[in-house]
Amino acid sequence: MSWVNLINLLGGLALFLYGMVLARDGLQQGAGSKLRNILGSLTRNRFLGVGLGALVTFLLQSSSATTVILVGLTSAAVIPFARTVAVILGADIGTTLTVQLISFKVSHYSLLFVFVGFLVSQVSKRTITRYFAEALMGFGFIFFGMQVMADATGPMRDMPWFNTFLASLANNPLVGILVSTIFTAIIQSSAATIGIALSFATSGVLDLEPAIAIILGANIGTCATAILATLGGATVEGRRVAAAHIGIKIAGVILLAPFIHPFADMTRVISSGDVARQIANAHTLFNILLAIVFVPFTGIVSRVVEKLVVDKPSPEQFRPRFLDPTALDSPPLALANASREVQRMANIVEQMIIQAFEPFEKDDLDLVEKTTAMDQKVDLLDKQTKLYLTHLSKRQMTPVQAREEYELVDFSSELEGIADIVCKNLMYHAQKRIRKGYRFSPEGLQELRDMHSRTVEHFRLAIAVFTSKDPALATRCIEEKRELRKLALNLRHSHIERLHKGVSGAIETTSLHMDVLYSFSTINSAITNMSYRILEWRDAK
Known part of the structure; x- marks a missing residue:
């Protein structure tokens, strides 16, 4: 890879991550203020909770943000912790919708999205319209950044060491899971990690099997934000929400990791020949399977977590409780x-x-x-x-x-x-x-x-x-x-x-x-x- 390609790769990555932030902030500002009330009033049914978790997380562009809402609702006794498990499962599905969106081949129109979003944000007098325009501009940067990264990584197909590394990921998925977990924990976005994988797939350097290892690691790494927050003195409800999230993810990865190749074959059956689309579908399918497996047992999961994460009185120094x-x-x-x-x-x-x-x-x-x-x-x-x-x-x-x-x-x-x-x-x-x-x-x-x-x-x-x-x-x-x-x-x-x-x-x-x-x-x-x-x-x- 030449220096020019490396610079393009880093620049494309910067545009991609900036677009993720811009889209997330725009959608949160436009719709976020009402989402807390929606979750608080409509999570009595576990299946409805899954659907709401998916919708809210797609609008917030962050499962961590949904988790923060759940922590606040349980801390304020608006909803019991047991109901949050279904919403968590839905939130995991919601994160995959972003990946589905960015896997479409619309890079040729990416700068049009940027232009329209910028124009509307400047001329509109309605605040909420400006926020959604900024979100559109963010998606434009996402698509453009992905195309820049795909063009920059194309020459890597001819690098023997890189092909050897990808082969090792397919044969030893634990390496890919570990690397992806660490990277996702650092950038705090599973959608961003998988979006980068989509760019590699678009350029032809990444196949589905090693990509599934990256998907599994990204699903674990996205829990890092909530875990770190609990170290700062979160309430017992906050610790339980984080524990349920990471526990479900790890259990799902453990169950699927030995069957990556059969899972890849199943994904190919329901997908087109485009590897990027297969990766997006694998991500969605994994989280849907998690929901199917765990939704019937949300009561059991919540009771297990409540027994493992208990509220023990301690002589700790008095401190804020809700400033997450x-x-x-x-x-x-x-x-x-x-x-x-x-x-x-x-x-x-x-x-x-x-x-x-x-x-x-x-x-x-x-x-x-x-x-x-x-x-x-x-x-x-x-x-x-x-x-x-x-x-x-x-x-x-x-x-x-x-x-x-x-x-x-x-x-x-x-x-x-x-x-x-x-x-x-x-x-x-x-x-x-x-x-x-x-x-x-x-x-x-x-x-x-x-x-x-x-x-x-x-x-x-x-x-x-x-x-x-x-x-x-x-x-x-x-x-x-x-x-x-x-x-x-x-x-x-x-x-x-x-x-x-x-x-x-x-x-x-x-x-x-x-x-x-x-x-x-x-x-x-x-x-x-x-x-x-x-x-x-x-x-x-």
Whole structure:
């Protein structure tokens, strides 16, 4: 092979991989935001789950992206893990549809796809149309890159060492499986690996038998993304999804590897004489056979995986639960993950507010320390969520997605601020009261208790506003803040009246009483900020 052919091979590979990324991103941006809801509501039937898994994976151009959705749905208890097995099998079929598409002989029209896709993406005013145009442009680069690689590898037919290597793959498929597994794990796309094999077949240097070994390895290697993600502290549901995926793939490869030659003969019977088409059909047939074998036993598979991958409590350091880095290539999925983490943060802050009044009623410093420790968790989640969204900002997002990202950052900051008020203000005053032995008057204590209860309910209303984005709820939240402001003012007047009457306990706790009221008022102001944002965005439309 000359240097010119080598440069053409590498350049064609770059165009091919770039086209895969462009097509995947365009389809994900165009259709990805609704796919999570589809999977969440329509996977009750295992056969329907297979079909949906295939469709969603074809649209996302990534079985890893489908796996990320499944991890999120199981983590949020939207669907049980047992249902995901059928969707995984369907996702494996969905990845083969891309290979079927790129095996068509349309390289002569590849640059037309690029031109039309580019033209539509520039002139169209509809965002979703531009995304699908970019996907079309991506497929154009895929077809063009494959043709460039095929032309560059043509001379390899006359190289004795290369023919010897291909013969060894046919006679010893384990070598081909291993090489293909490693390569696919590196580039994180089984369709890309098999697409390269199609280019070799088009140039006449690759036959079906060694190509099947490459197919088997690519099917194992594509699981690497999910496996690596679980090493970063995924939930037990995430580990189970990854384990089921890799387990099914390895079982299928073990069953088929000894019968590569009969499998190749069967593929030739149902295919044309074109080797590229035979390779695409072999890839599809393998995954269909996997589904046929395992779909009747999805319940058994899920129970085995649940027994092997258990959720053992451990004293590990507290950390984010939903910020899966493999989802960053898909803004809808990444935003859903970040939203779940912010909801988790909100649950912790809510618990902090609920517990905040106990140290004012009980002389127990452990209650103060317990609440203060929760503030450290909120700080960690706030920092990690914003860092996660910072990485997402480098991806192309729709205006709606960019606004959702801003909402998440904004609400996370508000939550962190509220947690700081509870920790640095309320817990400071509670600690001071306990150490100095101060006692509120019965009337003063009841008034503070009422203010605390109203603040808890106000916070829960703010969470509902964040979740629903409902302007009516936002207006109600703002009105509640005004009522709480009036309540705080009335409670200050009541305390001053007790001072005038010389009520026992009112004098020595005056400063403390006013500081606690002020802290609750500050919390209620922070609670309302998100509601103002919702109304501002509504008015800006």
